[in-house]
Amino acid sequence: MGIFDNLFGSKGEDLGSSEVDMEEEDSSESGYNFDVVGESFQRDHLVALLKKNKVIDVGQFQTQAMLELEPTNDLDPNAVKVMVDGLQVGYVPKTFSGDVTKMLKDKGVTEFKVPALLGWDSNNPMPEIGVRLDMGEFGL
Numbered sequence: 001m002g003i004f005d006n007l008f009g010s011k012g013e014d015l016g017s018s019e020v021d022m023e024e025e026d027s028s029e030s031g032y033n034f035d036v037v038g039e040s041f042q043r044d045h046l047v048a049l050l051k052k053n054k055v056i057d058v059g060q061f062q063t064q065a066m067l068e069l070e071p072t073n074d075l076d077p078n079a080v081k082v083m084v085d086g087l088q089v090g091y092v093p094k095t096f097s098g099d100v101t102k103m104l105k106d107k108g109v110t111e112f113k114v115p116a117l118l119g120w121d122s123n124n125p126m127p128e129i130g131v132r133l134d135m136g137e138f139g140l
Contacts (some may be wrong), residue, residue, distance in 0.1 A: 009088035009106050024031065030118040034140055036090035036131035046118065052085070057122050065116035067092065069101055074128040080104070084116060089131050096140060103138050115122060 009078040039046060055061045066083040073079035078101040080092035092100050104112055118126040 020080075020121060020125055031115070031134040032132040032136040034096075034133040035093070036133060037047075037093045038090040039129055039131050042087070042089050045084075046089055046131075049084055049087060049089070049118065050120075050129070059120045059122035060117060063116050063118065064113050065089070065109050065131070066113055067100065067104065068111045069104060071085065080114070082133070084118075089116075099140070100135075 013093065049063075050056045050061065051060060053063075063084055068081045068083055070079040070081050071077055073086055076094050078097040079094075080097050080100045081088055082090045093098070104110065114137065117132045117134075118129060118131045119132070
């Protein structure tokens with residue numbers, strides 16, 4: 001279960017399905033249905049982004065993320081890093097990294113910008129920070 005599931009309720013694991021009930025979502029969350037993984041390892045980067053953008057008390061922050069291929073990754077040669085303002089905030093889940101890598105290569109690029117939503121419990125002094133992407137352009 002991802003951090004956003006804890007904060008906003010579970011939307012399920014089947015990201016290939018278009019059966020997400022958008023009426024239940026706040027309009028600011030619409031389209032951000034793709035959970036990033038590994039955010040807990042990038043907490044310092046995420047906190048720095050929240051401070052830089054002065055949104056710590058807000059609870060969510062819309063921005064742009066850069067998907068970057070990472071073919072030298074020992075665990076997944078199809079790894080796709082998720083970067084925001086030059087800082088790594090996580091990865092595309094391994095179950096989708098091959099598909100995303102193929103789509104980026106088909107576009108003839110090694111990086112691609114997508115909308116991102118960072119979310120956290122603004123009432124918690126040490127909240128977990130989740131990242132979701134709008135991967136609609138990829139059909140995900």
